[in-house]
Amino acid sequence: MTDRRSELAENLARVEERIAAACVAAGRKREEVTLIVVTKTYPASDVRLLHELGVRHVAENKDQEAAPKAAACSDLDLNWHFVGQLQTNKVRSVASYADIVQSVDRLKLVRALSTAAARAERELGCLIQVALDAESGQQGERGGVSPDGVEELAAAVDDAPGLRLDGLMTVAPLAGPYAGRQQAAFERLMDLSTALRRARPAANMVSAGMSADLEEAVAAGATHVRVGTAVLGVRPRLG
Template identity: 80%
Template sequence: MTERRAELAGNLARVEERIAAACAAAGRRREDVTLIVVTKTYPASDVRLLHELGVRQVAENRDQDAAPKAAACADLDLTWHFVGQLQTNKVRSVAGYAQFVQSVDRLKLVGALSTAAVRAGRELGLLLQVALDAEAAGRGERGGVGPDGVAELADAVAAAPGLRLGGLMTVAPLAGPYAGRQRAAFDRLVEISARLRLDHPAATMVSAGMSADLEDAVAAGATHVRIGTAVLGVRPRLG
């Protein structure tokens, strides 16, 4: 455990250096970018070590992994983000531990999350996942709503009990006009965010960038970066 703690501490320090350097290059304050560590496939023991090292924001993408991990770490002051594609049959479970769901991409999901949040007596922060490979209102290959569908979905979240519209999220697309152009993709997301805030000024979160492209995300104006591999190491293959 001491060895793993040292490994995580070193990795976190290197990621912190990268974020700080990216902020400096973009003329931004370091405190304006929040690090979310994506702990998927890694055990609750790693989450506890990360907490010891100062991490307070963690993310998961599969409820079957996240729910027991969140329960095992319930004594820690952590903010849990759900970042994976979410099926409506998992919504009640996710609403029990997540403070934010970053992968909202359809009206049916908004309704289910609202019902679950009210039932749990909690307020959930929602981010709309924008699919930049779906420039129309359809869904993208990796989930997400096309840019033209953002306004309708945002209005639905804002009107739903138990929910708070936090902002937008994207994953750099593998296909379409932004494939291989992460900076351009993140710039586009920030443009969409600016338009969204005209009607929903509190929706200030822009979640973009992962281990390979966090610098592009910070340069574009992301407020949150989701880092997994660079902190925890290469993920074990799932059977």
């Protein structure tokens, strides 16, 4: 076993213990929570090691890094999640490898994703990214649509060929009423998910929580947590 494989195995085990303990504390079953490992800035060789260790969901946030990495790992049974703010000029590339785009936050992006999915003859899962720090109708600093814009985007995804509405995603906000109140933020996302699922019961995915706050996300009811640093280590500085 290589040193890197051992390091990743130990980190994964610690994260697994955290998720399992959070599930127990919340009265939830462990299988209700899926771990997505965020592999941005790390090489395809790490993705291969993670796959060997049982990881099946990985996430990236920049197409220029994700596309070659996904190509290098195309022989593996992995679910690729795109979690970054997505420019429409990158949509065609992202639609060629991503299974789920977690950062759908505007109508123009829905239209572009639909066109690209149809061209690639693929079905793309979509999560609407909710910006809990956004003023009414405004986009948050980390992307996302304000809570009162969720229904309009959900209807657009419903009507878009090649797209499937899977649920909601958020990042704990750094400003606004939920700043520093991660669990309250995630509980707000769950309220929005409940409303969404009244008419769309299949859109039951709730992606929330990262390395620092996965426990709060599990307590609130998240179905997926996005963990990078706690598995792969502190990211190298870029630039």
